[in-house]
Amino acid sequence: MSAEFMLRPAPSEVVRRDWRLPLVAAGVWAAALAGLYGGAVSGLLTMAGCMALAALGFKHDHGFGAAVATVAFGAVLGAGVTAAHVAVRDHAGLAALTASEAHGEAELVVHTVPKQSTRRPETVTATARLRSFSADAGTVEGNWQVLLVASGGEWLEVDAGQRVTVPAVLREAEPGRLTAAVVGARGPPELVGAPTLPHRFAAQVRDRLAAAVEAVPQPEAGLIPALAVGDTSMMDPELAADFRSTGLVHLVVVSGYHLSLIVGAVLAVAVACRAGPRGRVAAGAVAAAAIVVVAGPQPSVLRAAVMAGMTLLALAAGRPRAAMPALATAVLLVVLADPDMAAQPGFALSVAACVGLLLLAFRWATPLEHRDWPQPVALAVTIPVATQVAVTPLLVGLGSGVSLVSVPVNLLAALVAAPVVVLSVGAAAAAAVWVPAGEVAAQLAALPARWLIWLARTGAEVPGALLPVPGGVRWGIGSAVVLAGVVGLLHVRRLRRAVLAVIAAAGLGLVPACLFTGGAPSGWVVTMCDVGQGDALVLPAGDAAVVVDAGPDPALIDACLEALGVERVALLVLSHFHIDHTAGIGGVMEGREVAAILAPPPGEARYGFALVEERAGAVPLLDAVPGAVFEFGSTRLEVLGPPAEPLRGTRSDPNNNSVALRAEVAGTSVLLSGDVELEGQRALLDRAAALDVDVLKVPHHGSSFQVREFLEASDPAVALVGVGAGNEYGHPDPGPLGILEDRGALVFRTDEDGRITVSRNEGRIEVRTED
Structure with a gap:
């Protein structure tokens, strides 16, 4: 939710609202969105059809026909511009390389600051422009929008605007965007030249602000850069989840609220200094431009910046403020400049x-x-x-x-929202000039920031704070x-x-x-929680529960456990330490008694291990030993993997060394396989008798790394896939799911079915989904 305060016009300034610009903007947006899913030819056909529709409609100078013609006119603009961009995106030479997943050397200009993925911190992502790609099949040159996916701390040192070369592999991108390819980096970047002056300025401001907030304790130190320039890299992940679940996230995304406050403050100073209309407009424009440069080309920033520009132009012209036309113009210009914004x-x-x-x-x-x-x-x-x-x-x-809880939390947040944003931006501005001055401003900003932190944490703890509705x-x-x-x-x-x-x-x-x-149904066997691209499963354990993996988001696993009425966790099993299985641990442990944690050696997944160590505190951390048995009421767990001698040199050692469990719940068998891939599944095949189960948690979110014999040996009646909608990994792969379905299994997946609960009543397995 956003809260963008705007001055109300005086009664004398109220004019009859003109809907022509909003209708044109709607047409541009709709045509751009449609064009992104089609090719250049379909875009041109759309443009031709809308031109004919507009010509017919403009014969009517008022009423419904005129409105249709106005929308069609916008659609002509949107379809034409989008078709041109799509033609570039669908370049035949680049498409051939992505289809074959070609390896070679990529030359890129990084568009946004590389950031650690919230779901997989070992992965770094950024948007970039691909200038050339050299492979055995030849070299292509252009200026394509791509998604850069890399790993390694060296990428976090790369600034926006930096040109780099790197060995990489090209993969196909998700449809419906202008992203032409996914560039998977296969090594550290080699820097070429230096970023442009605006990008260097933005990097310096962010670096100096990071230095200034070191004088402030956490979590305030991580929140201030987010409030100032939308930099959430230092923000505590659990606090970020609380901001999302309580509707305060608009405060840590630079938007019109930020621009209205900062530009308004600058205009007030300009008026106090007796600046004329031109001087005020110039001062406001400089302030807006500085925010856009430092915060980066985020969608909300661009929309708000264009709106601010329109407002400043109206101020310079001495015209009354017209907010709706300004918003429509912002949409119109932003989408025409970059049709990808429409999606x-x-x-x-x-x-x-x-x-x-x-x-x-x-x-x-x-x-x-x-x-x-x-x-x-x-x-x-x-x-x-x-x-x-x-x-x-x-x-x-x-x-x-x-x-x-969004509305009451935002009402209370309004008490400090404006001062804390202004002070945070002031800390960034002061630190850019002199870091000690920024430290003082950061300490002042930390005082109201504590109120926001308390609101977010308290609101997130309210039962049912986040209502999981069908999507x-x-x-x-x-x-x-x-x-x-x-x-x-x-x-x-x-x-x-x-x-x-x-x-x-x-x-x-x-x-x-x-x-x-809430609460679990009668005959409850296992529930797969809908936690996006990750895993989290819950089994009964007498008057408690066994939780297997915590997913990537504390708020989502907490909501699932609340719905099941889980107040005590007899055993928390972490199949491995990748972040999509561990980052939600705070949502399991907050307000609940956790008796013990069962986990494998951390291997390469050090970040997730450190996160678990920090949150576990005094909770015992047990090693997963093959053959070990745990019993809780009518639930029996047997550890099948990882092997006593961990697997090494596989495609992903942490995945293949996942904890694999066979659970027996009141006579119903469940195989919880973590993210085991080819080598891990072959190791489990040595114990084929233990694999034949009623319910299978499909390994690794249904990826293509499956051994057919493993799936056939499990031969489940019900197969569960934990997967996020539209994920960047292409999970689940249709091949493994087809194998299971051919053998008679009912396949359920969280991206389509939401939370999935399996129960057994009167000898019959029942599955209930709650999307």
């Missing part, structure tokens, strides 16, 4: 929040003002409500869940229709009180629902 969730959420602010928040504040509420207080109430309403359909469509386009559209109906009824004066009463009653009804509902 970016961050851009859509940013625009939706702004639309909610402009169309709903100010209107809803008016009745409160008529009841003598001060305007700032009225807006503090209506802005988070309006923006939450606007972004909810997108959150549902994206499967991100809806925060039930997908249909559910997103359905929620939009429902919310539009509710908003429409609220604008009918005679029905307003009745609708508000129903909403209040529903809200009060959620309290006992969150506190007292």
Whole structure:
């Protein structure tokens, strides 16, 4: 959710809203989104069809026909520009190299600062421009947008704007974007030249701010750079998850809220210095440009920057402020400049929040003002409500869940949001000039930051704080229709009180629902939690539970355990220490008693091991020894792997040395295989009798690294796949799933089915999904 405060126009400045620009922007966006999934030819055909539609519609100078023509005109622009970009993306020579996964040397210009993946910190990702690629089949040259995937700390030292060469492999990118390929680096980068001056300036500001916040204790030290310039690299992962689940994430993503505060402060200083209109506009433009350069080309930053530019131009021209045309112009220019923005969730959420602010928040504040509420207080109430309403359909469509505590948390956060952002940005500005001055500003910013940290952590601990709702386009559209109906009824004066009463009653009804509902079904055997691209499974253990892996996100595993009513964990099994299995450990341990942790040797996955060591505290860490048996009530666990002598030299030693367990739950057998790949599965085949089970947790998220004999030996009735929607690894591979289905297994996957619970009642296995 976003909260972008904007000055309300005086009554004399209110003019009849002109919807032509928003309709053109809608047409541009829709055509760009459609064009990204097609080729250049389909884009040109779309453009031709929309030109004919626009010509027919413009015969009507008002009404529905004129509106259709206006949208079609925008679609002509969007389709034409997107077709040109798609033609570059689909270059035949590059497509041939990606299809064959060619190895060679890539020359790249890094576009964004390389960052550790939140799900796999050993992996570094960045967007880049591929200038050339040399392979045995030949050399291609161009300027393609690519996703860079690498490993190694050397990449974290590379700044945006830096040209590099590196041995790499080209792979096909996901459809629906302008990304032409995925460049997998096969070594450290070789730097060529130096970044441009703006990129060097941005790197210096970030480095000096990082030095300044060392004077502040954690977690405040990690939060201040995020509040100032959107740099979350130093932010505690659990705190970042709490910010997401409580709807405070907009504060650590540079957006229109940041630009309005900073540009507004600069304009106030310019007015105090008696600067003229041109001087004020120049000062505001410099401030906005500096934020864009330092924060980088994030979707919300670009949208807000164009809006700020339009507002400054209106100020220079002495025209009344027109926020909706400014937003429409921002969408229009940003999407035409980079059609890839049309497919970016961050851009859509940013625009939706702004639309909610402009169309709903100010209107809803008016009745409160008529009841003598001060305007700032009225807006503090209506802005988070309006923006939450606007972004909810997108959150549902994206499967991100809806925060039930977002509105009250944001109301309380408004007490310090503006001062803490201004102080954080001030710390960055001061540190850029003199680090000791930045340290003082950072210490001042840390005071209100503590309030935000307390709010995020407290809100995240509320039972049912994150409501896991069904995801997908249909559910997103359905929620939009429902919310539009509710908003429409609220604008009918005679029905307003009745609708508000129903909403209040529903809200009060959620309290006992969150506190007292949930729990495992009768005959519960195992639950696979929906934690995105990762694994987390739960089995009964008498009056407690066994948790196998914690997934990548503390909030998601915590929500799953809450839904199952788990208050005590008899054994936490970590199959291996990759981050998609361990980063959620805080969500398992926070507020719950964990008796012991079972895990293999850490091997190369040192980051995950360090994270577990930090969170485990005094909880015993047990070694996984083949043949060891654990019994909890009607649940029996036998350790099958890793081998007593760990496997070495495989494609991924941590994966192949995963803890593999055979569980017996009240007569139902479950094979929990971690991420074992070819070598690990062949090692388990030596114990084929133990592999024949009723339920199989498919190894390594259903990747292509499967041994057919292993899958056939397990011969499950039900196969479970823990996988995130649209993941960058292409999981699951259809081949292994086809083998299981051919043998009669029912395959369930969390990206399509959500949380999956297997139970046995009256001798029959039952599967329940909750998406």
